[in-house]
Amino acid sequence: ETGVTQTPRHLVMGMTNKKSLKCEQHLGHNAMYWYKQSAKKPLELMFVYSLEERVENNSVPSRFSPECPNSSHLFLHLHTLQPEDSALYLCASSQSGGLFRRPGAAFFGQGTRLTVV
Amino acid sequence: RKEVEQDPGPFNVPEGATVAFNCTYSNSASQSFFWYRQDCRKEPKLLMSVYSSGNEDGRFTAQLNRASQYISLLIRDSKLSDSATYLCVVNRDDKIIFGKGTRLHILP
Numbered sequence: 001e002t003g004v005t006q007t008p009r010h011l012v013m014g015m016t017n018k019k020s021l022k023c024e025q026h027l028g029h030n031a032m033y034w035y036k037q038s039a040k041k042p043l044e045l046m047f048v049y050s051l052e053e054r055v056e057n058n059s060v061p062s063r064f065s066p067e068c069p070n071s072s073h074l075f076l077h078l079h080t081l082q083p084e085d086s087a088l089y090l091c092a093s094s095q096s097g098g099l100f101r102r103p104g105a106a107f108f109g110q111g112t113r114l115t116v117v
Numbered sequence: 118r119k120e121v122e123q124d125p126g127p128f129n130v131p132e133g134a135t136v137a138f139n140c141t142y143s144n145s146a147s148q149s150f151f152w153y154r155q156d157c158r159k160e161p162k163l164l165m166s167v168y169s170s171g172n173e174d175g176r177f178t179a180q181l182n183r184a185s186q187y188i189s190l191l192i193r194d195s196k197l198s199d200s201a202t203y204l205c206v207v208n209r210d211d212k213i214i215f216g217k218g219t220r221l222h223i224l225p
Contacts, residue, residue, distance in 0.1 A: 094208070097149070
């Protein structure tokens with residue numbers, strides 16, 4: 001519906017598991033984002049990719065590893081997570097600003113609700 | 118100091134009333150400004166962009182004051198369906214930062 005799709009929608013994983021979250025955007029944007037939203041907390045920016053280069057890594061633990069193979073796809077690889085990592089993980093995309101254009105708004109996928117047990 | 122600050126509320130407002138939200142941002146290099154709406158357990162959705170010249174969309178009016186680094190949202194004739202969390206957002210060089218949000222409850 002929004003042009004950004006995330007899979008899976010729900011994920012339960014053990015602390016020793018390795019899993020990956022996938023995001024795909026069909027909006028022709030050139031910037032993609034991972035956000036984390038814990039219960040009753042604001043959105044926390046985790047990673048930003050602009051033109052397929054990582055431009056922001058917001059002090060995220062190394063157990064979260066992003067990958068952006070092209071401007072339409074974004075992954076978040078997870079390993080040895082902790083229970084406090086349980087949250088809603090949201091992917092978004094936007095159009096980067098340019099010389100004569102302001103950067104655009106972010107459009108979100110529906111998120112992956114992650115539970116670490 | 119947080120980059121985007123909002124009053125968390127909640128605002129409890131009777132149906133039909135006018136409600137105003139404010140937001141301040143700390144980085145004068147911020148380039149684009151937006152209001153989003155987030156319903157419980159859903160993803161944020163873009164409500165409207167915000168410009169210095171003002172922006173109106175039906176019952177919603179947004180305004181940016183660059184000198185004061187202040188963003189506002191006005192909702193007129195509020196409806197029950199307006200109950201949600203409203204997020205103030207700035208974009209600076211593709212770093213999109215969200216405020217904590219202001220919770221709005223419209224009362225019947």
